[in-house]
Amino acid sequence: MSEFDQLYREVILDHYRNPRGHGELDRPDAEAEGQNPLCGDEVTIYVRLAPDGETIDEVKFSGRGCAISQAATSMLTELVTGRTATEVATLPKDELLEEIGIPLTPVRLKCALLGLGTLKVALHKAKGTPLPEEWAGMAGDLDLR
Amino acid sequence: MSEFDQLYREVILDHYRNPRGHGELDRPDAEAEGQNPLCGDEVTIYVRLAPDGETIDEVKFSGRGCAISQAATSMLTELVTGRTATEVATLPKDELLEEIGIPLTPVRLKCALLGLGTLKVALHKAKGTPLPEEWAGMAGDLDLR
Amino acid sequence: MAVTAKPKLDAHRLRADFPVFEQLFHGKPLSYLDSASSAQKPRQVLDTMHEFYATSYANVHRGVYGLAERSTERFEAARETVRALVNAPSSREVIFTRSATEALNLVAYAWGLDNLGPGDLVVVTELEHHSNFVPWQYVAKRTGAAFRHIPIDDAGELQLDALDGLAAEGRVKVVANNLVSNSLGTINPVEELAAWAHEQGAIMVVDAAQAAPHRALDVQALGCDFLALSSHKLCGPTGAGALWGRRDLLEQMSPFNLGGEMIRSVALDRTSWNELPYKFEAGTPAIGEAVGFGAAIDYVTGIGLEAIEEHEHMLVAHALERLAEIPGLRAFGPPPERRAGIVSFDIEGIHPHDVAQVLDWEGVAVRAGHHCTQPLMTRLGVAATTRASFYLYTVPEEIDRLVEGLHRVKKVLG
Amino acid sequence: MAVTAKPKLDAHRLRADFPVFEQLFHGKPLSYLDSASSAQKPRQVLDTMHEFYATSYANVHRGVYGLAERSTERFEAARETVRALVNAPSSREVIFTRSATEALNLVAYAWGLDNLGPGDLVVVTELEHHSNFVPWQYVAKRTGAAFRHIPIDDAGELQLDALDGLAAEGRVKVVANNLVSNSLGTINPVEELAAWAHEQGAIMVVDAAQAAPHRALDVQALGCDFLALSSHKLCGPTGAGALWGRRDLLEQMSPFNLGGEMIRSVALDRTSWNELPYKFEAGTPAIGEAVGFGAAIDYVTGIGLEAIEEHEHMLVAHALERLAEIPGLRAFGPPPERRAGIVSFDIEGIHPHDVAQVLDWEGVAVRAGHHCTQPLMTRLGVAATTRASFYLYTVPEEIDRLVEGLHRVKKVLG
Ligand SMILES: Cc1ncc(COP(=O)(O)O)c(C=O)c1O
């Protein structure tokens, strides 16, 4: 199998063409917007928690992105549903990468992990779970409004 | 004659060991302090003008420096005495360099021309003659006093 | 009037100067169509740097010994080479920086912090590179000045009829624009903007990072006050760039970076500045890289900037014609005669990252992203584009490979 | 406890790595005794840079294609090499700069402008290099903070008993010191200063430009908050340096230079910053130079920093002993066991420029000047000194040539 066929293997193209969890949630319990500084892609993640306030009941996402980021975020929604916020906040990225199951270069890794990072930020904002380290340094901006 | 003997030829060593015009002037008509940023050498130039307010009657200098800068400044005092301020303000540096009469590398050129530049600054301050271009960009400092 | 043949260059022959093309990628030769991001380096530049470091290197400006003199001479000769490239009146006005980005920050900090305040307007354009955009946003915010932009029309050209409205809003103090847009290739009317800026009492800051590699520059003809460029886009090493500034402005400005080299004297309670250009070159400069930058300018001007410009026009016309074959492909920007060798495009329904990834496996290197022009992307209604850009070593066959590759992209991901 | 032999290096053998020594100057071999100003470059570093540019160069971080990935990998590997050199907890905390000077300016601007104000004290030392002195003077002036210094004693060592007096004067917010003085070679008690700084609630900024080439560094053991170093003093190319900073401080800081690469997103009215370390690396970085910096660190650590330190102690002891032969020569600074391979001296009645000039004709390259430490020169009561400095390629015979040369100097100019 060529590198090419491996990267765009059937399951990736399937998730890309028919993303699970694509859409928005009304009045979500957690929400965050993420940007990939390399290409300008944006994703918004919405989380609905179970009545225990801990278990993730539903995750949806909206936004634009490449096949890898769309497929990875689609897989992510399946991966985390039913888990607790605390678990997901410390979910090793390798677990998602295994799911994706293809070798990724550093740039494409950013694409693949945009959804996961944004989900962790959403949980951090709603529940105070740890912030992923690559987001901590982003604190701050220049607001001219 | 080796490069070495040329640079430190007898006339240079003579001016260095017995500098003409070394000393200070009381209540000079023009005065300025110059620094060589490359080595920290400092020179102060004092000028006495003739009653016409134009002709340079006497030039003296104080400060520390290497053989080249001391000798060059010593030669300078002889070179400019009797000329007008306006003439000296636009004196081509080559005229002094010819007097020195030895090939100089860019760093040693700075040494040789420190006195002339400082003299031009003194005249600029006293008489409004043009500022040498290499001093114009120095305008400004950071004063914590 | 004598009829003169248009200057020509032989890109097939020039390619041999670039060792990077001797390799295969994914088993295929390399079509490097990302020169707007950074140019490849010819042997001539690499050998000069190697030779310089091996035989003539020492720290510059202060050493009395022969090696230091030699090093200083080479460094200052490179400054003169940059001066000649941009036709500056004096090499005292040429400051070495790390990059065009740093050159623009130097102006924003050292001129902006002391000269801007509430009621003042800083005017950039909608197609600026972030490097001539964010520094101005930053100093505007710090000083209380207003931050405004000149919009573009649908062809990617500046809408100069917006200028009157801007002038009515406050005192215009800075106008900042790139001479060539790195995303669209648009050649902007910098002379007109400079004239307008001066009518307003503003300074005109030109980002020539993308223009310098591709066309002859003349700061006096442009009528600008500052101009930034960088080495790495012009076949030179990274780590070197330059700022040209008008002498009287540079003389009035405070320094930016502070430290060794930029001082006349330092004491506990008072420090005064060195002469131009050293006042703006704190610390050990990028000596070997400046020498490499000089060698790169020699290389490029040896070929001839007019010949390069002509070559790129030919390539971009060919590219626009061939890209029109691809269904769903939308190319942004002006017609070939008003642009440099850069084409940005969108393929309906396919993300630029995926386009670039598939092309990579075909041995075609293009850039996918916002190209550090997010406000422009927003204006175009996309997050990113795919961009192919050309240089003196680009041959038309590479554009044909790009088009073939795009057919493949469509087949797989369309 | 096992007895371990002290590490040794063979400087005669290492010299063969440095092509600069293959030439004659004024018909004589070169004794390069100016390594504190900048080190010479071994073939290994030059070849790595050449090879990198020839085979693996593209702009970093954004490209999807293979060449850009390769380039990014090499650049980020160099970052990891710097991290390991200073034992930083994470390579996210390592920021590439042009030089140590720029690294120090980054801290002064990006931390200083937002965190200093009236009533605060910025404390430097009397033996600082201008690059860790003037930036602090500048931000102190801009913010209204007071600027103070720790004096030295006659042996060139810091007078720590002045600290209490400083603490009584106001809120100490910054303590800035070089680990090794470039003029005297003094190894300063940075750990103690860092502990004191933290007691005061201040940050400790270490200038390791002169220490990094000569001894093992450990930012965690030093207990500092920022540490600056540069490539060119460590056998690497110019145009590259690094700042290490404590993560939480870097996260809170605003950026310094702004532009491409350092943003997360840019819009007309709002721009947000990228993650560490990119937030502080605006524009195209010095990619090839970072790769060369990495190769230089590999070269130097391959020899072993302990072996280098030991070698320099041997040389400096030899130099101090032999220089004592020259009548009227006064050597500044501490005894050999408390200094790096640097000797500054004065010869009564002879200006350092003249000393260096005569030595040059003997093939001996030394530095004459204030070495960017004018406040120290003022303290020593001289305008300038002559400085001889050593590195891994220095052999004792070169010091003997220096001493012979000084006899000649005395004969001509004494
Ligand atoms: C102690 C010290 N600090 C700072 C610097 C400046 O570093 P750079 O040459 O990287 O600008 C130097 C070298 O000149 C130095 O010796």
Ligand SMILES: Cc1ncc(COP(=O)(O)O)c(C=O)c1O
């Ligand atoms: C138009 C334009 N301006 C500025 C820059 C930034 O220049 P540098 O890469 O030298 O930081 C670039 C290149 O990225 C550019 O294309």
